[in-house]
Amino acid sequence: MIEFSEEGKRRYQTILSHYPDKRAALLPVLTLAQREFGWISQEVAEYIGKLMSYPPSDVLSVATFYTMLHKKPAGKHHIDICKNVSCWLMGVYPCIDEIKRQLGVEKREVTADGKFSWDVTECLGSCGTAPAMQVGDRYYENLTPARVAEIIEKLRND
Amino acid sequence: MTRILLANIDKPEQASIVKYRERGGYKALEKALAMDQAAVIEEVKASGLRGRGGAGFPTGMKWSFVPRNTGKPTYLLCNADESEPGTFKDRILMERDPHMMIEGMAIASYALNCHLAYIYIRGEYEFVANMVQKALDEAYEAKMLGPSVMGKDFALDIFVHLGQGAYICGEETSLIESLEGDRGYPRIKPPFPATHGFLASPTVVNNVETLCALPWIIQNGAAAYAAIGTEKSKGTKLFSVSGHVSKPGVYEVDLGYPLVDFINNEAGGVPNGRKLKAVIPGGSSVPVMTAAECPGVLLDYESLLKAGSMLGSGGMIVLDETTSMPETLSVIADFYAHESCGQCTPCREGTGWAAKILKNIVAGKGKRSDVDLLLKIADMMEGKTICPLADADVMPIRSFVTKFRSEFEALCGDN
Ligand SMILES: Cc1cc2nc3c(=O)[nH]c(=O)nc-3n(C[C@H](O)[C@H](O)[C@H](O)COP(=O)(O)O)c2cc1C
Ligand code: SF4
Numbered sequence A: 001m002i003e004f005s006e007e008g009k010r011r012y013q014t015i016l017s018h019y020p021d022k023r024a025a026l027l028p029v030l031t032l033a034q035r036e037f038g039w040i041s042q043e044v045a046e047y048i049g050k051l052m053s054y055p056p057s058d059v060l061s062v063a064t065f066y067t068m069l070h071k072k073p074a075g076k077h078h079i080d081i082c083k084n085v086s087c088w089l090m091g092v093y094p095c096i097d098e099i100k101r102q103l104g105v106e107k108r109e110v111t112a113d114g115k116f117s118w119d120v121t122e123c124l125g126s127c128g129t130a131p132a133m134q135v136g137d138r139y140y141e142n143l144t145p146a147r148v149a150e151i152i153e154k155l156r157n158d
Numbered sequence B: 001m002t003r004i005l006l007a008n009i010d011k012p013e014q015a016s017i018v019k020y021r022e023r024g025g026y027k028a029l030e031k032a033l034a035m036d037q038a039a040v041i042e043e044v045k046a047s048g049l050r051g052r053g054g055a056g057f058p059t060g061m062k063w064s065f066v067p068r069n070t071g072k073p074t075y076l077l078c079n080a081d082e083s084e085p086g087t088f089k090d091r092i093l094m095e096r097d098p099h100m101m102i103e104g105m106a107i108a109s110y111a112l113n114c115h116l117a118y119i120y121i122r123g124e125y126e127f128v129a130n131m132v133q134k135a136l137d138e139a140y141e142a143k144m145l146g147p148s149v150m151g152k153d154f155a156l157d158i159f160v161h162l163g164q165g166a167y168i169c170g171e172e173t174s175l176i177e178s179l180e181g182d183r184g185y186p187r188i189k190p191p192f193p194a195t196h197g198f199l200a201s202p203t204v205v206n207n208v209e210t211l212c213a214l215p216w217i218i219q220n221g222a223a224a225y226a227a228i229g230t231e232k233s234k235g236t237k238l239f240s241v242s243g244h245v246s247k248p249g250v251y252e253v254d255l256g257y258p259l260v261d262f263i264n265n266e267a268g269g270v271p272n273g274r275k276l277k278a279v280i281p282g283g284s285s286v287p288v289m290t291a292a293e294c295p296g297v298l299l300d301y302e303s304l305l306k307a308g309s310m311l312g313s314g315g316m317i318v319l320d321e322t323t324s325m326p327e328t329l330s331v332i333a334d335f336y337a338h339e340s341c342g343q344c345t346p347c348r349e350g351t352g353w354a355a356k357i358l359k360n361i362v363a364g365k366g367k368r369s370d371v372d373l374l375l376k377i378a379d380m381m382e383g384k385t386i387c388p389l390a391d392a393d394v395m396p397i398r399s400f401v402t403k404f405r406s407e408f409e410a411l412c413g414d415n
């Protein structure tokens, strides 16, 4: 049986206190769950469902609507790189190739050491500093293949 | 040119409440709190401020649709979902001057008699949300928020709510569904959020930039704001410009500023000695304009509409002569296919088919009849869906295909 850490339990109570209706807390609670457990598995859905008294299927049906909630395990560092217009115009594809070369896995796969996974994503709101990617809660902008290699190298040693 | 939204954007530590107040911050809130709630709404009406989230609906009028004394609370939702490709203007406001948004929200909340407000921020902007949270904490500490705002008999709580990756949640009814803890399926309107919004209560959804204009309007008066801009497009507007320009970034201009001057002066023109080919003036969902269509066009709601496009969110994407228009459209169509929530058949099927056909064309496997098929799909989608996302795909498809048809046909060869 999984459960939130002590800090997670405190966070959970704080989240509930922000809404006049318990249901409104579901998305932030799922976000918290992903932070605690890495991804939204059936087990996580059952735990959240029990905690908030919703059927796990209901919890999963909400989770599957949102692309940032992982429905399968992700790497410790998950890279989302933007392929929308401005990033494409500014040369994101060579950067994507570099990610593939560096990690040796296809998108949505996890590296053997569990450290990395990656995916392409839509506009990140960094079009003026394109190409851009997101890793965890950080943005990396004005990318070049060389910079991508550097960033991955740093994260590898992290 | 007047600077209202970006006046202090480059000043040191503007994000801290101390600096914000030193530079005149929260004076407008103090002034608003001394006014009648109805008078604040009248002031905003008279300013001519229109929603900066994309639709351009008059803000004061929207507020006046909110019924009073329904026995239910009224909610204000700040739309910081900013996901329209090409748009990155709300982010800079929240990163560098978050108290302006908070003060704007407090003024709006007072006018609407709202005591609980949320800022719905796209999940990718978690680092921005952290900065906003820090500013909120400061505002509580300084009693700009809480049980007694600035010592007055007015309570207001503001919370940050993070999205988790869904473009559609920027649409106001989808945002409300998402905030209620459900899949972000847009609702059929009416009823409108003004009467049946968050938790079936009266609700106003306003864009970050809209709310940020409020402190200036209250402080300087509606007439001063209405003196800027054109007859129907009042005030200043942020444009985030990207793509093939020398100086991409966010710029504030008076509405009615010439488009060509904006590209050449503010954005530094098209680099590498290349020629301008096309401009998407207001985010990826508005019709594309050819370079030949740009001269004489002004950056305001009416002028852009007359020119066959739209002001939208002000997310301008500039394309130089080397750009393949079918490839650009293919990238855009992929986006809408990915982001369709799937509720309406014409949108779910249409966005998917358009994306597939375009991929084929770009790969050199298309037929000439596919070009007309794209237009047919556009007709099939337009105006037949719950929310405007389908139309947001129709506008680029139709404009790209009709204005650059030969490029599409050339890729199809003799097929
Ligand atoms: C598909 C779609 C996406 C939208 N995305 C956003 C958005 O990211 N941010 C925003 O402020 N408005 C967005 N809107 C517009 C909102 O529905 C709404 O009109 C706006 O938030 C109202 O605020 P305003 O009156 O201040 O402009 C979107 C609309 C549609 C149809
Ligand atoms: S138009 Fe598309 S995005 Fe909008 S409600 Fe229908 S299916 Fe969903």
Ligand code: FES
Pocket (backbone or CB within 6 Å): A082, A083, A084, A085, A086, A087, A088, A122, A123, A124, A125, A126, A127, A130, A131, A132, B085, B086, B087
């Ligand atoms: S297009 Fe990549 S961040 Fe906007």
